[in-house]
Amino acid sequence: MTAPTRVTEVRRNSSIPSLGLRGSVSGILAARRNQLDFIQHATTQGDIVRMRLGGIPMILINHPDYFQHVLVDAHANYDKDNFLYRAVETVFRGGLVSNPGGESWHARRRMMQPSFKRGSTVDFTAGMTELTDDLLRRWAGRSDQGAVVDVSADIGNLSLQIVLRSLFGVAAGAEVKAFERNFLELNTIVGNFFRMPFPPLSRRPRLRALIQEMDDFVDRLIRARRSGTEERRDLFGALLDATHGDDGTGFTQQELLGEILSTIVSGYETSSHSIAWVFYRLARHPDIQSRVQKEVDEVLQGQPPTFDSLAKLPYTRMVIDETLRLHTPAWQTMRRALRDDEIDGYRIPRGSSVYLNFLTYHRHPEFWPDPERFDPERFTPENVAKRPRNVYQPFGSGPRHCIGKYFALTEIHLITAMLAQSFTVSVPAGQPPVGFKPLVTLHPRGGIHLHLTPR
Ligand code: HEM
The missing domain is CATH 1.10.630.10 (Cytochrome P450)
Structure with missing residues (x-):
């Protein structure tokens, strides 16, 4: 993915900005050709945008406060009975992930x-x-x-x-x-x-x-x-x-x-x-690999790791956290609004599909300077403390x-x-x-x- 550049500063009002291609054949084709670029482009239009994916109207959100609202504070107003999870339900039949x-x-x-x-x-x-x-x-x-x-x-x-x-x-x-x-x-x-x-x-x-x-x-x-x-x-x-x-x-x-x-x-x-x-x-960044090897050698002294010894390998964990930021495998989720709602002044009508993409979220340029750069130092305790809560969530919230x-x-x-x-x-x-x-x-x-x- 290429680093997003924000082209539009969105003014807060009650109507959610539209991607413009919404509903048009070209919009649907663009998403089909390259879904990642399409979503990345959508996030450059603002932190809340109306768009269509697979022809289905959705509201994309891409800000920590909005994630906090939908997944945590107002979670009772959002369920998983939507386009994405209905498809997954065909396979999982009530299973916890798609229930x-x-x-x-x-x-x-x-x-x-x-x-x-x-x-x-x-x-x-x-x-x-x-x-x-x-x-x-x-x-x-x-x-x-x-x-x-x-x-x-x-x-x-x-x-x-x-x-x-x-x-x-x-x-x-x-x-x-x-x-x-x-x-x-x-x-x-x-x-x-x-x-x-x-x-x-x-x-x-x-x-x-x-x-x-x-x-x-x-x-x-x-x-x-x-x-x-x-x-x-x-x-x-x-x-x-x-x-x-x-x-x-x-x-x-x-x-x-x-x-x-x-x-x-x-x-x-x-x-x-x-x-x-x-x-x-590790292969792409030999200097980082050497640091991980040094930490592991010093702490484990050739012995296999145990659950307790993992806490003594903080640099290795920082490398993992940074990898999950840039390569998060559970990269998208969706919720359906059960009742009318409001996010930061924007009206969310009942029945709306709200789309959350962790891949673009973890590249938000306001919170992640030079977002494409692989840098485990972002996860030192001091640097973590400088970021808003919830801005990193590869496991959801x-x-x-x-x-x-x-x-x-x-x-x-x-x-x-x-x-x-x-x-x-x-x-x-x-x-x-x-x-x-x-x-x-x-x-x-x-x-x-x-x-x-x-x-
Ligand atoms: C790096 C590995 C993993 C990542 C990045 C990941 C990510 C996620 C995310 C983001 C969600 C929340 C989705 C949402 O809110 O819609 C989720 C839910 C879930 N994950 Fe994972 N996951 C991982 C590994 C695992 C493992 C190892 C298991 C089980 C052994 C697991 C089982 C589940 C289940 C059952 C749910 C649904 C929970 C619920 O709805 O109550 N995941 N995962």
Whole structure:
């Protein structure tokens, strides 16, 4: 993305400025051709703008006070029953990520919360470390050490195994590759649908076939778990118990499949891209990589990281925070206004779709000088204190903020530290900068491919 330049100073009044291309064929085509540039352009028109995405009218907001209003202060007036999440609901069927809201969402959040508490995350770290160690050993044992490694593929696989093991107690085998492949295709179909929502998703046989294949995978996990004798008090157990409620409020089989799918996918997809981007940034900035390696060597003294030792690796964490600012994988969200509302004097009519884009938000030139520059120093405690609250939120905010935030941060921190202990990463000669591929989540276009040199 290129740094935005503000061309218009918007005067506050009750009518939200329009992008101008609203509703025109050229506007729809512009969004279809390059959704990121289109949204970036929209933010240059002001912090609140009317526009159309996929032909659907939306109000784009791009200011910390507006994010605070919609996601936190007035959250009860906004739900997820909108264009974006209705599409995702086709796959997740009530799952926590896309659940429209209200009591159904609240009950699920309460049920799942214990598995994401600090104590649970501490328990998961040994498994995360072990699985990462397996991958690092495989990398170290490659016969062709000079070859470029498809980091995105290997880390995607690792993240998926971490989620399955941590939250579902499953030691996954070769079948995870097919699961990943299916989800990538599904993500592409649904991601493209936002730019061109015809025909409707319900009339896409390939999408149905992909969901069926992923359901079959989940169904095999359920059968294996139900046929086992071991009593486990984990997220999987809680979800299965919720289908046995005798008060008639438990999950249906479809809802159970959707919730498990939603958890697996949201648990591995975003984290894996984040880790791959961190590796990429280390490779692009050798001086920063050296500092991370120095910190990790001094603190860990060759030992594997533990949950507690992560707090002693603050520079590594700053690199991760800056990576999540520029490459945040959960890059967009949307809310629907349940009643008429007002944001900073602008009228938000009932039923409006409010669009929030974390990628442009994290590049707002008023809060992030030279926004495209990769600079972990932005995240020293002193610099963080100088910025308004909420101006950085890769995990969202308010009641629907990411339930897996600490899980993800722990995983990314552990894996980055272990990589830094074992390898120096570098960009293959002549490789052009890696761009974005906007799907439901944001992917690195073409994936991250790097040289890994054992230290
Ligand atoms: C770097 C990794 C991750 C990022 C950047 C991320 C980002 C986000 C964001 C921005 C939201 C809020 C969306 C909204 O307000 O509409 C969200 C929600 C959610 N995330 Fe994450 N996430 C990550 C990892 C994870 C992991 C590891 C899990 C589970 C294991 C997870 C599960 C969820 C769920 C279930 C929700 C919906 C919560 C609710 O609505 O109550 N995420 N995530």
